[in-house]
Amino acid sequence: MENIEFTEIGTKNRDFLLQGLAWAADWRSAATDTSPPGDLLYIVEGWTERPGDFGVLAEDTRTGTLLGVVWLRYWQEDYHSYGYISQDIPELGIAVAPGYRGLGLGRTLLKMAQQHMLKKALTGSRLPERSRIPEQGTAGENDGYGIAASISLSVETENHVARSLYESAGFRIHEKRSGDLIMQWKPGWKLHTMKPADIPETLRLWKRCEGIVLYEDAEDSREELTRFLARNPELCLTARLDGPGQTGEGAVIAAAITGWDGRRFYVHHLGVHPGFRRLGTARAILQRILQLGAERSVRKTHLFVLDSNTDARRFYHHLGWQRRDDVLLFSAECGDPPV
Ligand SMILES: CC(C)(COP(=O)(O)OP(=O)(O)OC[C@H]1O[C@@H](n2cnc3c(N)ncnc32)[C@H](O)[C@@H]1OP(=O)(O)O)[C@@H](O)C(=O)NCCC(=O)NCCS
16 A cells, blocks of 8 residues: 555544544444544543553555554553453554555554564563553552563454454464453564574573573683583574564574583573563473483483572472472582682
8 A cells, every 4th residue: 555654643643543443443334434432432541641652543645544543552450441461461452444444554553563562572661660550540669560572452253354363463362251352462482592693692681681690701701601502502592583574583582501411401591581571482491401301311400590589489380390408509619629
């Protein structure tokens, strides 16, 4: 489609959101100039006042006609719209003008919303803590939420066209709720073996992960990590964003290195980019390591967790790893044996 201009929706052009909301609510109708029902107005009320509000409109530059809108908005457990999953996941609304459907505009708008979330998650953007909705309370003390690369939405079960568009854009059913499907998009990723060229990017990732202690002048210098990879070429893994043409395609979002001393495997530095947690990358890395161990007749894999890292402790427990209370870790400097 030619002569289309995409503009971010701010305070000046927020009335377009009302039109988009009306089209989305009455998706069977062919009428173009409609208003949303009053009980749905809260969905776009106070647009731009809430952290994380993001919307794009598509306009025909020759006629000034509104062709479509997409928007993302965060909600709270005690105050939310239909497609709510959690307060860390914005809900998407989308609508294309009745005469312009089936031309690829919806797909383009959807992709813009996904790219937006990927960009925010990759750059480590944050939203203020506690209440993103001003009238629902004041901001808390800490520095807020990291933005996660995910989007939720609700679609009426009978709206097959929209549903298949969402599915082809990577949304999957999260839940069924009386006549609606709640769908969620999470970015795709793939496991890769880590190469020496990946080390700088991996180090940047590890630095974003609380709970990982790095010795960049020693074991975690580029030279020593290169030596580690050379000794354990198949046991050092990354998860990279997958999705042709997507923002951040190929970016390392998770990594761990594993050493084999001929007897046991030892996993070090398992870390997932804060914007890409709960995607299953950490589980997949550990599963792959255990499988590689089994292939080499290694009976056990160990890893070290800081006593203070309660999140990681819960995570390993959830995955069924056994916490050892019968062993203590003793260390000595090489070349300087204790007397
Ligand atoms: C711990 C960490 C690696 C988990 O990464 P992740 O991306 O959330 O893990 P996954 O998505 O693979 O989660 C796999 C499962 O563990 C669960 N899980 C993840 N974090 C959890 C936590 N803190 N508590 C309980 N369960 C957790 C997930 O819900 C998922 O469960 P399911 O498959 O049954 O649905 C990540 O939080 C991290 O990088 N933390 C900082 C670095 C760190 O502490 N590393 C460990 C050093 S020893």
